[in-house]
Amino acid sequence: DTFRAAAIDQLQIWADRVGVPLIKQNMGSDPASVAFDSLSAAVSQGADVVLIDTAGRLHNKVNLMNELTKIKRVMQKVIPDAPHDVLLVLDGSTGQNAFEQARQFTKATEVTSLAVTKLDGTAKGGVVIGISDQFRIPVKYIGVGEGIEDLQVFNKYEFVDSFFNTKS
Ligand SMILES: Nc1nc2c(ncn2[C@@H]2O[C@H](COP(=O)(O)OP(=O)(O)OP(=O)(O)O)[C@@H](O)[C@H]2O)c(=O)[nH]1
Ligand SMILES: [Mg+2]
Structure with missing residues (x-):
């Protein structure tokens, strides 16, 4: 950049x-x-x-x-x-805007994986499901804060569980 x-x-x-x-x-x-x-x-x-x-x-x-x-x-x-990998980083807190960005970038270049950030602020990041479904590109990382440990490898099982976990 x-x-x-x-x-x-x-x-x-x-x-x-x-x-x-x-x-x-x-x-x-x-x-x-x-x-x-x-x-x-x-x-x-x-x-x-x-x-x-x-x-x-x-x-x-x-x-x-x-x-x-x-x-x-x-x-x-x-x-x-x-x-060997083209990672598109999307701001997950922007909802439909994240979809639009994904649409534009996948038109411009061959994107092979996604990172979806700012899932700490949103209502459990349902945008991840929509984006994976619509673009058929695997989500590799999620961002859940600004700290060094807050960029995490995406675990689909933990992610789905988090929707049902009343503790978090
Ligand atoms: N709360 C929260 N903040 C985040 C997360 N990921 C990034 N940020 C913050 O968002 C701001 C923008 O992050 P950048 O890494 O500069 O974003 P970028 O996509 O590279 O932006 P450009 O370089 O302008 O295209 C910074 O202040 C980050 O600390 C996240 O998962 N959660
Ligand atoms: Mg940047």
Whole structure:
């Protein structure tokens, strides 16, 4: 994300918290170039996993599509079958808006998994069921707060149980 003013600082803070190296460039630089740098660094350092955080801008779909396509193409110069997973993060508290975002992004690129955040605030996150049903893309992670442990691997059994658990 080279788009939003605070995005790079925010990522640096999280990278420091979890102790992972962050590859960054200045705000406004070409995101595909940052992706290329990140993969090159990962290959030379022998990293197993690279996460690329893209900006979530939706206001100009043609640009978004071109940018995502370019990021992919440039990554494939380093690792031909990259990316191995495309994770779409949806704000679960926005209800129908989350559906609309999912619709737009799945049109723009091949999304292979979902994370649904802010399920701590909503009425038990029924939006997860609707989105999984409508888009047939597995929900891998859920966000239930702003803390480091609050991004959890989605467990469908626990999730369904939570609808019936009177204690929580
Ligand atoms: N309560 C709650 N807050 C969350 C959760 N997930 C993220 N947040 C907060 O929501 C705000 C936005 O999170 P970001 O990670 O910046 O969201 P983003 O999708 O990357 O946004 P852009 O980079 O602008 O596209 C931050 O203050 C987060 O701490 C969650 O599951 N629950
Ligand atoms: Mg972001």
